[in-house]
Amino acid sequence: MGEPQFQNETKPRKQSVVVDVAKGVAKKSILTSLKIPILIVIGIISLIALICGLVLMFTFHQEEEINVGENGWEAGTITEFGAKDIPKEYIPIYKEAGAKYNVPWNLLAAHHRVETRFSTISPMISPVGAIGHMQFMPLTWVGWAYPGGTRLGNANIPNSILTSPTMIKKYGGYGTDGDMDGKADPMNLKDAMHSAAKYLAASGAAEGNLKKAVFAYNQSTEYVNDVLGFAEAYVSGYTEVSVGGNTGSGSIPANGGMKGVMESAEAWTKKKTLYVWGGGRTQSQIDKGWFDCSGFIYAMLKANGINWSVGNTDTLLTQGKRVPAKDIQVGDLIFFDSYKKNGHVGFYAGNGKFIGSQSSTGVAYASMNSGYWGARYKGVVIRVN
Secondary structure, X not given: OOOOOOOOOOOOOOOOOOOOOXXXXXXXXXXHHOOOOHHHHHHHXXXXXXXXXXXXXXXXXXXXHHHHOXXXXXXXXXXXXXXXXXXXXXXXXXXXXXXXXXXXXXXXXHHHHHHHOOOOOOXXXXXXXXXXXXXXXXXXXXXXXXXXXXXXXXXXXXXXXXXXXXXXXXXXXXXXXXXXXXXXXXXXXXXHHHHHHHHHHHOOHHHOOHHHHHHHHOOOHHHHHHHHHHHHHHEEOOEEOOOOOOOOOOOOOOOOHHHHHHHHHHHHHOOOOEEOOOOOOOHHHHHHOEEOHHHHHHHHHHHOOOOOOXXXXXXXXXXXXXXXXXXXXXXXXXXXXXXXXXXXXEEEEEOOEEEEEEOOOEEEEEEOOOHHHHOOEXXXXXXXX
């Protein structure tokens, strides 16, 4: 994890406006009161109304500012795979940290899985010096303003400084006292999880740009694929709430049947698309060109009159006919072992290529025989009809 490039923004605090009305106005007769210029009376009433209006306007504006910070990703129920894979005692910690920093709890679980296999590696110190449950580089934890250290962020920092919230604030780090015990310790699970949530939020996850946030955590395409893959596999029924950026791709006409499916899929390779976790499940997402791998499959099938039950790659495996790899034909679904067995999927396009939505490219052609995906294709083929 390197030095982040962002600026913190603070929200205005709520304020109240108190209007003191002068007391002790002398009682006068009706005739005497008529001597008070009518314009002054109207002016006082208008001033009070203006002040009240400003108070209401400020209040609504403040609520809007708060609500902006609450947008992000709303995850659905945990899947059977998630329930088996994630230690149940950790889930409340993920949810607490995620809610505080507006990060999907299952994304935190996925990071925890990939980084330290749910804190089962020992010791929790990497060869390059990353430490703790979520593998922070010391300078990212305490702050890159701390003197010394390597370009990767390793540094010999005394524990009294590394775990001090005061020192972390001074040097601009991400270390957080998640359990409120006065220390921010990367070896404390709650502290580490809150710190990871804070880092991911600042890197784009709070605005829905999960790929950007995960890449900031570890600048490896394989790492991004693994983390987003686990995050997707851990929940079902997730819903996109707010994702910044509109690709403006628009819908692609479909002709029906598998020929139409492949025509639709190929058309998307010529459009600007974005890999978005959970994308492709709603028309709004499709219109904008937002897909994850399985969402792209569902969207292309549905557009051509083939309505399969929506889920993830595990669900896709149950809805078609398994055929031998030697009998593969254009339009078949092919699966790859990424973050898990059969964790990625695409349409076979012939000549050793497939069309899918990859986190590194969006919807694009890719080789099934070489490179990253070539090493992960194990011959799993599903025929749609």
